[in-house]
Amino acid sequence: MSVARQSASQHASQPHSLAGAGTLSVRELSKRYPGGLLANDGITLEIRSGEVFGLLGPNGAGKTTLVKQIIGLLRPTSGQISLDGYDLVRDPAQARQLVTYLPQSSLPIDSLTLRQVVGLVGRIRGGDRAMVHRRATEMIEALELVPWADSLGIKLSGGVKRLVGFVMASVWPASLVILDEPTNDVDPLRRRLLWQQIRRLGRQGVSVLLVTHNVLEAEQSVDRLAVIDEGRIIAQGTPSSLKAPDRRCLRLRVNLIPGVEKPEIPQICRHHTLVGRRLHLLIDETDAGDAIQWARASIEHGIAEEYALGAATLEDVYIRLIGRDDALEMMVDRRGDA
Numbered sequence: 001m002s003v004a005r006q007s008a009s010q011h012a013s014q015p016h017s018l019a020g021a022g023t024l025s026v027r028e029l030s031k032r033y034p035g036g037l038l039a040n041d042g043i044t045l046e047i048r049s050g051e052v053f054g055l056l057g058p059n060g061a062g063k064t065t066l067v068k069q070i071i072g073l074l075r076p077t078s079g080q081i082s083l084d085g086y087d088l089v090r091d092p093a094q095a096r097q098l099v100t101y102l103p104q105s106s107l108p109i110d111s112l113t114l115r116q117v118v119g120l121v122g123r124i125r126g127g128d129r130a131m132v133h134r135r136a137t138e139m140i141e142a143l144e145l146v147p148w149a150d151s152l153g154i155k156l157s158g159g160v161k162r163l164v165g166f167v168m169a170s171v172w173p174a175s176l177v178i179l180d181e182p183t184n185d186v187d188p189l190r191r192r193l194l195w196q197q198i199r200r201l202g203r204q205g206v207s208v209l210l211v212t213h214n215v216l217e218a219e220q221s222v223d224r225l226a227v228i229d230e231g232r233i234i235a236q237g238t239p240s241s242l243k244a245p246d247r248r249c250l251r252l253r254v255n256l257i258p259g260v261e262k263p264e265i266p267q268i269c270r271h272h273t274l275v276g277r278r279l280h281l282l283i284d285e286t287d288a289g290d291a292i293q294w295a296r297a298s299i300e301h302g303i304a305e306e307y308a309l310g311a312a313t314l315e316d317v318y319i320r321l322i323g324r325d326d327a328l329e330m331m332v333d334r335r336g337d338a
Contacts, residue, residue, distance in 0.1 A: 022049050022083060022084040022098070022175035022176065022207060023046060023047065023048050023049055023083070023084075023207070024046065024047040024070070024081075024082075024083045024175075024176050024207055024209070025046050025080070025081070025082045025083075026043055026044060026045050026046070026066075026070070026079070026080070026081050027044050027079055027080040027081075028042050028043070028044055028078065028079045028080070029042070029043040029044070029066070029069065029076050029078070029079030029080070029081065030042055030043070030076060030077050030078045030079055031065050031069060031074065031076050031077050032077045038231055039062050039065040039231055040062045040065050040066055040069070040076070040231045041062075041230075041231040041232045042079075042232065043062075043066060043079070043228070043231075043232070043233055044233065045226055045233060045236065047176070047207045047208075047209055048207065049175075049205055049206075049207055050202050050203065050204075050205045050206065050207065051202060051207055051208070051223045051224065052198060052199065052201070052202045052208045052210060052221060052222050052223050053207070053208065053209055053210065053222060053223065053224055053225065053226070054210045054211075054212060054218045054221075054222035054224070054225030054226070055209060055210065055211045055212075055225070055226055055228060056212065056213070056215060056218065056225060056226070056227050056228070056318060057227060057228035057229055057322075058229065058322060061228045061229050061230065061231070062228055062230070062231040062232075063211050063228060064180075065231075066228070067101075067178055067180065067209075067211060069081060069089075070083075070088065070095065070099065070176075070178065070209075071095050071096075071099050071101055071178065072088060072092030072093060072094070072095035072096065073092075075089070075092065076089055083095070083098050083099070083175055083176055084098055084175050086098060097174065098174050098175045098176060099174055099175070099176045099177075099178060100125070100169045100170070100172075100173055100174045100176075100177050100178070101169060101177075101178045101180075102165050102166055102168070102169040102177075102178065102179045102180060102182055103180050104180045104181050104184065106158075106161065107153075107161065107164070107165050107168070109153030109156075109161065109164060110152065110153045110154035111152065111153065111154070112152065112153055113149070113150050113151060113152055113153070114140065114145060114148055114149050114150070114151060114153070114156070114164050114167075115136065115140075115149050115150060117153065117164065117168060118132075118136045118139075118140075118164070118167050118168055118171050119132055119133065119136060121168045121171065121172070122135070122136065122171045122172040125171075125172040125174070126172070127171070127172035132171060132172055135171050135172070136167065136171050139167045139170065139171060139197065140167065142193060142196070142197055143163050143166075143167070143190060143193050143194065143197065144189075144190060144193060145160065145163060145164070145167075148160055157185075158184075158185040159185040159186045159187055159190070161185075162182065162183070162184055162185050162186050163186060163190060163194065165182075166179065166182050166194060166197070170197065170201060170206075173201060173204075173206045175206070175207060176206070176207045176208075176209060177201060177206055177207070177208050177209070178208075178209045178211070179198070179208065179209070179210050179211065179212075180211045181211060181212055181213065182194060182198070182210070182212070183195075183212070183214055183217065191217065195217060195220070195221045198210065198221060199221060202223070210222060215313075215314050215315040215318050216313060216314070216315055218314070219239045219313060219314040219315075222239065223238065224236070224237060224238050225237075225238075225239065225242070227242075227318060227321050227322070229321070229322055234321055235317075235321050239314050242314065242317050243312060243313070243314060243317055245317075246282065246312035246316060246317060247312075248284060248285050249270065249282050249283065249284060249285065249312045249316075250282075250283050250284075250285055250288055250291070250309055250310065250311060250312060251280060251281070251282055251283075251309070251310055251311065251312045251313060251315075251316050252280075252281040252282075252283055252291045252295060252307060252308075252309050253278060253279070253280055253281075253307065253308045253309075253310075254278070254279040254281070254295055254298060254304045254306075254307045255277055255278055255279075255304060255305045255306050255307070256277045256278075256279060256303060256304050256305070257277075257302060257303060257304060257305055258277060260302070260303050262274055262279065263279075263298055263303050263304075265281070266281075266290070266291070266294045268283050268284070268287040268290050268291060268294075269281045269282065269283055270282045270283060270284065271316075271319075271320055273319045279304075280315075280316065280319060282312060282316055282320075288309065291309065292307075292309060295307035295309075
């Protein structure tokens with residue numbers, strides 16, 4: 001066994017929090033498929049040890065292609081990927097040792113109980129039996145999964161299975177944990193618990209790449225994020241830095257009555273987007289009074305049902321950056337607000 005492979009094997013025998021710092025570095029990464037489709041176009045980003053990094057973007061933006069290249073399932077056309085000093089383009093098999101991954105698709109756990117499948121994955125990852133058991137017990141209790149701990153996977157709901165998948169990816173984490181839409185089908189209460197566990201991974205020194213459409217929740221949980229569209233990173237930074245241009249703005253959200261046409265937008269509006277029945281308007285703080293009057297008039301004239309005025313959020317930044325009315329369609333559909 002080579003020195004590098006021996007080192008990687010030892011590295012995988014313990015959780016990343018005990019194994020030292022690791023950084024994912026992606027440099028000028030591109031992927032062109034046969035036929036000419038450019039799925040990734042010069043992507044550059046870095047995820048530091050202990051950092052929760054969000055990757056946001058609409059369907060078809062290039063998120064899945066990027067993840068597949070990081071985990072060694074897809075070879076880049078050009079560019080570099082390194083993790084813990086290992087070249088994952090030259091040796092993609094190394095990614096199996098250095099990355100744990102929660103995909104969007106359902107996991108094949110029907111014939112095993114929650115405890116069994118988590119323990120099995122932890123041992124396969126090289127974990128000590130006693131430590132795997134202790135970590136699994138802690139996470140099962142933290143996510144309030146105890147009532148299903150000894151139930152077969154086939155009997156679990158979609159939301160519980162999603163949480164089990166997270167525990168499988170995190171019970172014995174490698175240097176990098178990739179979570180693809182981890183809150184899908186998860187009820188609001190356990191979503192909060194899940195975000196706490198994601199933050200806990202970061203505190204343990206694990207690097208986390210979070211792929212999500214849930215912009216509002218991600219804003220509270222990520223250290224930094226990148227917005228990707230049409231294969232390119234179009235913005236990158238902390239949530240606060242990305243919201244800086246809107247610091248003196250407010251967001252007016254108006255729920256329209258089904259079947260009505262979009263009303264005439266007031267001149268005080270700096271930017272607006274209609275997603276389903278929800279109209280988002282960005283206004284200056286000084287125009288708050290006029291915005292409320294316009295919203296109330298829309299209700300009185302049978303155009304709108306309700307409105308809410310609040311601080312501009314990362315969601316507003318995301319909508320403006322993508323620049324298309326479909327930017328939030330996937331997220332709205334999942335929240336049931338359309």
